[in-house]
Amino acid sequence: MDVKELEKVSDFLLGEENTDYADYFIGKSYLSVLNTKEAVICNVTFEPGCRNNWHIHHGAGQMLICVGGHGWYQEIGKEPQLLKSGDVVYIAPEIKHWHGAVADEAFAHLALAVPVDGASNEWCEPVTDEEYKKLR
Template sequence: MDKKELEKVSDFSLGEENTAYAQYFIGKSYLSTLNKEEAFIANVTFEPGCRNNWHIHHVGGQILICVGGHGWYQEFGKEAQFLKSGDVVYIAPEIKHWHGAVADEAFAHLALSVPVEGASNEWCEPVTDEEYNKLK
C-alpha cells in the first residue's frame, strides 16, 4: 500500500516502517512513538492483512485505542473481535493475543502501556493464514 494512503488512516503520525519488530509481524506495519513520559504511547499502523504474532505481555498489560480503519483483536481460545475507530481494548497481563488489520483495509491503533518493573513481551507463533482467513 502506498505510504501516502497509509498516512490518511488516522490523524496521528504514521512514523517509520516497523523494522525492529518486523520478525513478529506478517505484513508491513509502521510505528510512531507519541509519548515516553510515565506511559508509553505509540501509533501502530498496519497495512491491509498485516497482523502481529500471538504474544503475551508479562506483568504489565496494554490498552489499544483504535483510531482508523478496521482491524481484529483475538485472545487465545476466544472468538476474534472486529475493531473500528473509537473502540478501546484492555489487554490484561498474561493474556495470549494478537491484533492487526482486516484483509482489505489498513488499520491504526494507539498502543498504551505503563512501565512496570519486570514487564516484558513474549512473542509466540504467527497467526496462520488459515486462522486469519476464517475471519469475516
C-alpha cells in the same frame, strides 16, 4: 500499500516502517512513538492483511485505542473481535492475544502501556494464513 494512503488512516503520525519488530508481524506495519513520559503511547499502523504474532505481555497490561480503519483483536480461546475507530481494548497481563488489520483495509491503533519493572513481551507463533482467512 502507498505510504501517502497509509498516512490518511488516522490523524496521528504514521512514523517509520516497524523494522525492529518485523520478525513478529506478517505484513508491513509502521510505528510512531508519541509519548514516553509515565506511559508509553505509540501509534501502530498496519497495512491491509498485516497482523502481529500471538504474544503475551508479562507483568503489565496494554490498552489499544483504535483510531482508523478496521482491524481484529483476539484472545486465545475466544472469538475474534472486529475493531473500528473509537473502540478501546484492555489487555490484562498474561493474556495471549494478537491484533492487526482486516484483509482489505489498513488499520491504526494507539498502544498504551505503563512501564513496570520486570515487565516483558513474549512473542509466540504467527497467526497462520489459514486462521486469518477464516475471519469474517
